[in-house]
Amino acid sequence: MPHLGVCLLESDLAGRETTLIEKLTDAVVAVYGEWARSTVVVRLTGLPPSRWGIGGTPAQAPSPSVTFGIREAVFSRPDADEIVARLVRGVTDAIVDVFGERVRAGVTVELVGTPAGRTAIGGVVVTS
Numbered sequence: 001m002p003h004l005g006v007c008l009l010e011s012d013l014a015g016r017e018t019t020l021i022e023k024l025t026d027a028v029v030a031v032y033g034e035w036a037r038s039t040v041v042v043r044l045t046g047l048p049p050s051r052w053g054i055g056g057t058p059a060q061a062p063s064p065s066v067t068f069g070i071r072e073a074v075f076s077r078p079d080a081d082e083i084v085a086r087l088v089r090g091v092t093d094a095i096v097d098v099f100g101e102r103v104r105a106g107v108t109v110e111l112v113g114t115p116a117g118r119t120a121i122g123g124v125v126v127t128s
Helices: 017-032 034-039 072-076 080-099 101-106
Strands: 003-009 041-047 065-071 108-114 119-121 124-126
Touching: 003 017, 003 080, 017 034, 017 041, 017 080, 065 072, 065 080, 072 080, 072 108, 080 101, 080 108
Parallel strands: 003 041, 065 108
Antiparallel strands: 003 065, 119 124
């Protein structure tokens, strides 16, 4: 179950929530296939400028930052490098589609692998 947490300035996010959620979901589906659409979770966190710092000072115009939680097993696949590259490229392109080319150079995507048996839904551990 792919989980994407996106942090960005509230002023950049306002009014673009639905479009961003749709484009990020489409980016994941482009890699995994249509079956994954219903499992993609996107959480958007809009921050005021005073709560985002870079280099010890408040950031002036930070690009969105994405934490992308996926199953750890993907990193052991023979095609792992290709999958990772496609996910990162797709997520970055989705963000650029919504916020413009000015953000591309600063968009960060962190893929975080979760081992099997370390996630639960509804109080039940997911083992596969």
